[in-house]
Amino acid sequence: xxxxxxxxxLSIVTLASAVMVITRRNAVHSVIWLxxxxxxxxxxxxxxxxxxxxxxxxxxxxxGITVLFLFVxxxxxxxxxxxxxxxxxxxxxxxxxxxxxxxxxxxxxYNHAKGINLPSRPLISAPAQNTQAVGMALYQNYMLPxxxxxxxxxxxxxxxxxxxxxxxx
Amino acid sequence: MILTDYYIxxxxxxxxxGVIGVLTRRNVLIILMSIELxxxxxxxxxxxxxxxxxxxxxxxxxxxxxxxxxxxxAVGLGLIIAFFRNKETVNxxxxxxxxx
Numbered sequence: 001x002x003x004x005x006x007x008x009x010l011s012i013v014t015l016a017s018a019v020m021v022i023t024r025r026n027a028v029h030s031v032i033w034l035x036x037x038x039x040x041x042x043x044x045x046x047x048x049x050x051x052x053x054x055x056x057x058x059x060x061x062x063x064g065i066t067v068l069f070l071f072v073x074x075x076x077x078x079x080x081x082x083x084x085x086x087x088x089x090x091x092x093x094x095x096x097x098x099x100x101x102x103x104x105x106x107x108x109x110y111n112h113a114k115g116i117n118l119p120s121r122p123l124i125s126a127p128a129q130n131t132q133a134v135g136m137a138l139y140q141n142y143m144l145p146x147x148x149x150x151x152x153x154x155x156x157x158x159x160x161x162x163x164x165x166x167x168x169x
Numbered sequence: 170m171i172l173t174d175y176y177i178x179x180x181x182x183x184x185x186x187g188v189i190g191v192l193t194r195r196n197v198l199i200i201l202m203s204i205e206l207x208x209x210x211x212x213x214x215x216x217x218x219x220x221x222x223x224x225x226x227x228x229x230x231x232x233x234x235x236x237x238x239x240x241x242x243a244v245g246l247g248l249i250i251a252f253f254r255n256k257e258t259v260n261x262x263x264x265x266x267x268x269x
Contacts, residue, residue: 007171011179018183018206022190027198034202041209044179047171048220050228053212060235065205065242072246073198076253084260087193094192098185105181109174133225134232142229149236156240163247166254 007047014040025086027073031066038062052131176217183210197252197259201245208238 017036024030042057088094138146183206190203212231219227253259 004171007175011175011182014179015182015186018186021202021206022186022194022199024199027196030199030202034205037206038209041183041213044176044213045216048176048216050216050219050231053216053228053231056232056235060239061205061209065239068242068246069198069202072249075250076198076259084195086195088195088262091193095189098189098192101188102181102185105185109177109181130225130228134228137225137229138232141226145233149233152240153236156243160243160247163244163251 003047007044010040010043010047013037014044023086028070031069031073034069035062035066038066049130052134173217173221177214180210180213180217183207183213195260195262197249197261197264200261201242201249204241204245205238208234 014037017033017040020033021030021037024033038057038061042054042062045051045054045057187203187206187210190206191200194200194203212234215227215231215234219225219231249259252264256263
């Protein structure tokens with residue numbers, strides 16, 4: 001019961017702050033609401049006993065990516081963006097197609113919820129073993145993908161430096 | 170008891186909000202933030218199904234998605250800085266150099 005109440009609270013916080021992210025005029029406010037959204041999503045991971053992912057979410061998303069966003073928002077001229085219209089010209093079409101997507105997703109999920117009926121099942125492992133299990137999977141079964149991910153991060157780092165450089169020799 | 174379905178419904182809702190943000194906003198920074206929302210929606214689904222199938226693979230996959238999100242944010246924000254330096258705008262409607 002407490003679990004369900006926590007889930008409902010976290011869901012409402014997630015969805016409401018996500019709506020705030022995409023409706024704020026000032027990009028700084030959007031970043032702040034994005035922090036709230038990401039923290040609530042982290043809470044949902046914790047609710048599912050994915051402790052390692054929760055830690056990654058807080059350290060990497062809340063602590064890293066949003067700070068990066070904040071830096072760039074401060075670097076570019078906010079005043080110009082504040083004076084312009086918030087939404088693009090095509091917003092009615094965009095809302096219509098999003099509503100269509102919502103309808104399709106809802107229809108499929110509703111039908112499958114009746115057909116497959118995913119039951120609630122007990123946890124994989126004791127919560128204390130989650131980090132250990134993720135580490136074992138990462139360094140045994142997913143050895144090559146981890147290496148590829150590290151190369152991807154290197155490429156992204158070099159790419160970001162090149163992009164932000166003032167003049168290339 | 171929380172059914173796995175509830176997590177998937179929550180993931181769909183967050184995904185839709187992200188899509189609306191990408192499609193309707195003009196500010197390129199907020200479009201990038203909406204993409205982060207979409208990736209988080211995917212992660213919620215991955216973790217929920219990982220718990221459902223009693224396998225840790227979904228969580229490992231979610232970590233790779235977070236890695237991609239970090240790389241995407243770094244390169245995307247670098248692009249925005251480079252673009253802002255040239256055209257003094259972050260409005261998506263004005264990024265039309267390749268438009269014919």
